[in-house]
Amino acid sequence: MRLQLIRRDAASRLAMFGAPALALILTCLSSLILFALLGIPAGKALHALLLKPFLSWYSFSEVLLKMAPLLLIAQGLAIGFRANVFNIGAEGQFIIGAVCASAFPVFYPDGSFPMMLPAMIIAGGLGGMAYAGIAAGLRTRFGASEILVTLMLSLIAVQILNYLLLGPWKDPRGFNFPQTVMFPDNALLPLLFENVRPNISLIFALGASLFAYLMMERHFRGYQLRTAGLAPKAARYAGFSAPRMIWLSLALSGLAAGIAGASEVAGPLGQLQRSVATGYGYAAIIVAYVGGLRPIGIIASSFLISVLYIGGDSATVSAGLPVAAVEVFQGMLLCFYLLTFTLIRFRIQITRGATT
Numbered sequence: 001m002r003l004q005l006i007r008r009d010a011a012s013r014l015a016m017f018g019a020p021a022l023a024l025i026l027t028c029l030s031s032l033i034l035f036a037l038l039g040i041p042a043g044k045a046l047h048a049l050l051l052k053p054f055l056s057w058y059s060f061s062e063v064l065l066k067m068a069p070l071l072l073i074a075q076g077l078a079i080g081f082r083a084n085v086f087n088i089g090a091e092g093q094f095i096i097g098a099v100c101a102s103a104f105p106v107f108y109p110d111g112s113f114p115m116m117l118p119a120m121i122i123a124g125g126l127g128g129m130a131y132a133g134i135a136a137g138l139r140t141r142f143g144a145s146e147i148l149v150t151l152m153l154s155l156i157a158v159q160i161l162n163y164l165l166l167g168p169w170k171d172p173r174g175f176n177f178p179q180t181v182m183f184p185d186n187a188l189l190p191l192l193f194e195n196v197r198p199n200i201s202l203i204f205a206l207g208a209s210l211f212a213y214l215m216m217e218r219h220f221r222g223y224q225l226r227t228a229g230l231a232p233k234a235a236r237y238a239g240f241s242a243p244r245m246i247w248l249s250l251a252l253s254g255l256a257a258g259i260a261g262a263s264e265v266a267g268p269l270g271q272l273q274r275s276v277a278t279g280y281g282y283a284a285i286i287v288a289y290v291g292g293l294r295p296i297g298i299i300a301s302s303f304l305i306s307v308l309y310i311g312g313d314s315a316t317v318s319a320g321l322p323v324a325a326v327e328v329f330q331g332m333l334l335c336f337y338l339l340t341f342t343l344i345r346f347r348i349q350i351t352r353g354a355t356t
Contacts, residue, residue, distance in 0.1 A: 001350060001351065001352050002350070002351045003348060003349070003350055003351075004348070004349045004350075004351060005342070005346040005347070005348060005349075006346060006347050006348075006349045007345060007346055008344075008345060008346060008347055012344065015344045016292065016344060019292070019337060019340040019341050019344055020290055020291075020292070020297070020300070020301065020304075020337060022336075022340050023290070023333055023336035023337035023339075023340050024304070024333065024336075026332075026336040026340075027329060027332045027333045027336050028046060028050075030332055030336075031045075031046065031329055031332070032046070034325065034328065035321070035325070038322070038325065040319055040320060040321055040325075041319060044318070044319045045315050045319040045321050045325075047319075048311055048314045048315035048318045048319050048321070049308065049311040049312060049314070049315045049321070049326070049329070050307065050308075050311055051311075052310075052311055052314045052315075052318075053307045053310040053311050053314070054307075057196070058196060059310055059314070061193065061196035061197065061198050062196075062197070062310050063303070063306045063307055063309075063310050064192075064198040064202055064306070065197050065198045065199075065202075065267075065268060066305075066306035066309045066310060067202065067205070067302050067303055067306040068198070068199075068201040068202040068204070068205045068260075068263065068267075069094070069201070069205075069260040069261075069263065069264060069280045069284075070280060070283060070284050070287050070302040070305055070306060071202075071205035071206070071208070071209065071287070071298065071299060071302035072201070072204060072205040072208050072256050072257075072259060072260040072263075073090050073094065073253075073256055073257045073260050073280060073281060073284035073287075074284040074285075074287035074288040074291065074298045074301070074302055075205070075208045075209055075211075075212040075256060075288075075295060075298055076090070076208070076212075076252050076253035076254070076255065076256025076257060077090055077253050077256075077284055077285060077288045078212065078288040078291070078293040078294075078295070078298055079212060079215070079216060079225065079249055079252050079253065080249035080250060080252070080253045081229075081288060081289075081293050082216065082225060082226055082229045082293050083225040083226070083228045083229045083245050083246075083249045084228065084229040084232065085146060085245070085246050085249035085250060086146060086147050087132060087135070087146060087150050087249070087250055087253045087254075088146075088147050088150050088151045088154075088285065089132075089135065089149070089150025089151050089152075089153050089154040089281070090150075090253060090254075090257040090280075090281035090282075090284055090285075091154045091157070091257075091277065091279065091280065091281025091282055092131060092150065092153045092154030092155075092156065092157035092158075092281070093127075093128035093129075093131045093132050093150075093153075093157075093253070093254045093257035093258055093261070093281065094128065094257045094258070094260055094261040094264075094276075094277075094280055094281045095154075095157040095158065095160070095161050095261060095276060095277050096127045096128055096130075096131040096157050096160070096258065096261065097124035097125065097127050097128035097257060097258025097259060097260065097261030097262050098124065098161075098261035098262060098264055098265045098272060098276045099127065099157075099160065099161060099164065099261075099272065100123040100124050100126070100127030100128075100258070100262070101120035101121065101123050101124035101127070101261065101262030101265055101266060102120075102169070102180055102183075102265050102271075102272040103123065104116050104119055104120050104123065104187065105120070105180070105181070105183040105184060105187040105271075106169050106180050106181065106272070108184075109181045109183075109184065110184065111184030111185065111186045111187065116184075116186050116187050117186060117187055117188070117189070117266065120187060120262050120265075120266055121259060121262050121263070121266070123262070124258045124259055124261050124262025124263075125255045125256075125258045125259040125262065126255075126258065127258050127261075128254040128255055128256070128257045128258020128259070128260075128261060129251050129254040129255040129258060130254070131153060131157070131254055131258070132150070132250040132251060132253060132254025132255075132257070133247070133250065133251060133254065134149070134153060135149040135150045135153065135250055136246050136247045136250040136251065139246055139250075140243040140246055140247065146246070146250065154281065157277075158277055161272075161274065161276070161277060162178070162274070164180075164272070165178035165179060165180065165272065165273070165274060166178050169272065171271075178273070178274050179271055179272065179273045179274075180271050180272040180273075181271065182270055182271050183265070183266065183270050183271055187266055188266055188267070188270060189201055189263060189266045189267045197267075197268050199263070199267045199268075201260070201263035201264075201267055204259060204263060205260075205302075206299075208256055208259075209295050209296075209298065209299055210295075212295040212298075213295040213296065216295065217295075221248070224240045224245065225245055225248070225249065227240060228240055228242065228245045257281060257284075260280065261276065264276055264280075283305060283309075283330070286301075286305060286330055286331075286333070286334045287301045287302045287305050288301075289334060289337060289338065290304070290305070290333060290334060290337050292341070305330065308326065308329060308330060308333075309326075312326030312329070
């Protein structure tokens, strides 16, 4: 007996939209078992994880703050994933974007540099794009896997960050903490609301979502990228340049990650710290896939994952939930989504008898 996955002629649109909801329900049910095995009150943990972020304006504003970098990075990654270009190293591009943006306030700490904030955002975006360009060059020139290259480049980016914060960029009056000087006011992003921390990086992320939608759904370049992902042979037969698709995909994802990094140091951190490397680049992979690699779906999934981030912090305090359990919850969400998505796009066929 042999099991085969047979691609369906057409996937139900209702099922496509229902897959993330089903994945969330399955994840919650599995988490109940996990929490019970850990001896944690499951109802209390899920209440803190899923509902507490909505019970106060401050908690909800923190969700919006987390959502901005996740949404921005995920939109960039999804463009590449749909073209079968797998940039796994957005974390490194995020860090390099933060480093490049920090150069201006580090060298002009008194805030005398005119147009400092726009220069920081542009430098961050270009830095992330150039860092992703290394992987694009190695892939198109030598056939190197962009998965491995981008992943290794992320490790190098962490070492660059450590070198700068422990060496030339270390704040001499920072009590020996590995961090730069605090940025001046004209190097900080304006806040969206008073007395809470969300800033205009959320506008950047929503603008990137609109760009991704228009490009991937309405523009011929998006059609080329989607064709390269779905049918590479057909794309080559049609004369679409594969190297151009690779360069474009990685450049856009690096640009988005770099701007997210710049927004992080110019936003809630207000300086370059080691804590800038918090895993946004890796979490954005989950966001992109749970959102079905579609711009509108990614907006919803980035909001959901942000809720889990803030709810997870609350659950660790109020319900004693281990930090690792929150990460397991996110991992299960991705696994169940991929499972449901596979069953939507494919049907299982059982073949009996001898196989050759």
